[in-house]
Amino acid sequence: MLKRKNMALILVAALFTIAACSSDGGTGSSGDTGKKDGGTDKKKKLEVSVSILDRGQVASDEGTYESNRTTKYINEKSGINVKWVPVVRTESTKKLNTLIAAGEAPDLMWEFGRDYMSTLKDQGAIQPIDDYIEKYSTSYKSYLKAHPELKPYTQFDGKTYIATSARGIDAIANHGMWIRQDWLDKLGLKAPTTMDELLTVMRAFKEKDPDGNGKNDTLGAAFNFNYTGIIQAMYAAHSGLWYLENDKMVKGNFTDRYMDVLALLKTAFDEGLVDKEYITDKNYQKERQLFVTGKAGVYMASWNISPEYRELKQNVPDSKLVPLEPVSTKYGKFGLFQEPPANKLIVFNKNMKDPEAAVKLLDWMVEKNWFDVRFGQEGVHYKLVNGVPQAIDADKNKKETIYAPEYAVLDQWSPKPEDFPIMAAQDAISQDYAKVQGESLKVAMKNKFRRDIPFNPTFPELSETATSFTPLAEEIETKVITGGSQYNAQWGIEQLRKEWKRLGGDNVDKLAQQWYEKNVKGK
Structure with missing residues (x-):
């Protein structure tokens, strides 16, 4: 020192x-x-x-x-x-x-x-x-x-x-999922490892009164703004990234896998596995409150949730929260979002x-x-x-x-999981969380996030088209999630591709491929 x-x-x-x-x-x-002034320059x-x-x-x-x-x-x-x-x-x-x-x-x-x-x-x-x-x-x-x-x-x-x-x-680890182990134990369930199992567990958390208060007031999951990104990552179809499909550049929300993302989000909404008001909960404060008051069994947020963990333990002292690995889908198993x-x-x-x-x-x-x-x-x-x-x-x-x-705009900080108990304050909740936090970091880094190219292409035509496309995509996806059977996932993916094409997306795709050939392939 x-x-x-x-x-x-x-x-x-x-x-x-x-x-x-x-x-x-x-x-x-x-x-x-x-x-x-001689030797006194200042x-x-x-x-x-x-x-x-x-x-x-x-x-x-x-x-x-x-x-x-x-x-x-x-x-x-x-x-x-x-x-x-x-x-x-x-x-x-x-x-x-x-x-x-x-x-x-x-x-x-x-x-x-x-x-x-x-x-x-x-x-x-x-x-x-x-x-x-x-x-x-x-x-x-x-x-x-x-x-x-x-x-x-x-x-x-x-x-x-x-x-x-x-x-x-x-700081490379970013998104993370958590699950109420005490709810799993009470209902005789194991931690889910597939998307189908995750939905089954979320349904049980909603329907089988896991908090034992005799009321129908629990949800399968709550989340912060990482919700859709977490679902997208498990399907390797992140809307903000480009993927290589047979060596061809494809934007994440135009892959076939993205249709499964929309279908999953729609199912969770239609079945009430998540709070339906999240669509208008722009700062996700209600979602957070549902979780910290013990009303949701899965929390889709970040790998490090120290404030939420503390509040949950203060509100529900017997709760046992543990990190949950990303689950596999029919496309395989992929890690949650990790930073470059x-x-x-x-x-x-x-x-x-x-x-x-x-x-x-x-x-x-x-x-x-x-x-x-x-x-x-x-x-x-x-x-x-x-x-x-x-x-x-x-x-x-x-x-x-x-x-x-x-x-600290530049720094060299990189803690190890075993450092967290040392770093934490000595009160019981801080020490309890530090142990879980170390495990959460290991879980967050265990499965590699699919990133086919180190960084996205950048050129003016892409920026202009994306600026016009983004609000249209949000409107289409909201219709799919909330609009009932009239707007299914198939309709959604077709509309997304149609609007992208209308805005000049074919040319953007061609330029993205040229960018890849010049800047990434073979380097």
Whole structure:
């Protein structure tokens, strides 16, 4: 730990030294005031603005997303004046687009989707960064050499446009399913391993009073916004991905498998295995409430559901929640959604004033400094146990550090399943969940998510067509799910293909195939 702190002090000292000197011998380099007076030249403090996802997690007495204990720590320790620009998570790309159009976008912008960054590149909103990395970077440059697997995710047309770090295993794992083991035991059922068995179990959870209150008030499943993605993954027909069918590119929602996705969603709705109001429950708060109050037997959400687990145990102390593996279908067994290896994708605004400051911030982060940005202050928020940060007070951290990890725009965190009991607070529920959480991570990574190509094709015709198609697809699929026998899955898939074709989809498919041949096949 002393070694880590000494390294941080050395880096801070180095950055202050850099800030006091001209980087190019007084030729007016980026950030230089241009004022020279013998040996007393002073360079303006490095400044950079960065976007941050606003998830509504900063308590009012903690400050705001612009200014809080984490932002103050970064500014103090890095020697860089960082201005954070919040963008609401659910409208992040929309907000960034608005800021770009107004000429008010931050110097560094980040998101998780490479497709979006490709769009910004095509619009000329961002710039290549190879020269900046070569000129200003030390630590990040070394990091990239140690992680060549990231290179395909950072480049367009042979130039580097994106800075990123590798995801830890806990960030590669994403979607997850959970099941009430106590309900299975009470009803004499085994954990389902096939889709037919899953439906059978969900029907039993709805019809056989598993909570024993004598009322018909339980459901087969509840979920968050990952619901349809989980069903799609089990059929290897994710609507947001492209698949290779006999070496031909096919968008996920035009595969024959997608018809089975629609049929399953319709069956769950028609039979009341899920709450029918979910169609209008846009933030899924009712779904969450159904689960944490013990009214649903399966929870389709994420592999890590710490808050929901805690609330369920508080409301139903005898509940026993365990991770559930994805089930097989007639097409085989596929894992639930897993992220690609690249984490946050950071791009440089074409109009940024000081690329040196941006690179120096990335250098500072990718060293050990991301650790205290992410976890807070040692002795206050955590103590180190075998090199693993152990929470001192779960309630304190829920308030003071829950929002902090995303400020570490680059990091090297990758916990192991056995680390969770060490990291967790020592109260009974936290320790109980930590053991289950470790098992959930293993389950989430046990079955490989089907991703036929490393990332989606990107070209203007696809973006334009997809923008027009998406609301039509949502309308068609809602009709299939809620519209009774008149709108079956066969009708739905035919309508989806028809609308795609009408919007010029045949040409998009041809261009996607050409993109695959050029960018993926044989590489």
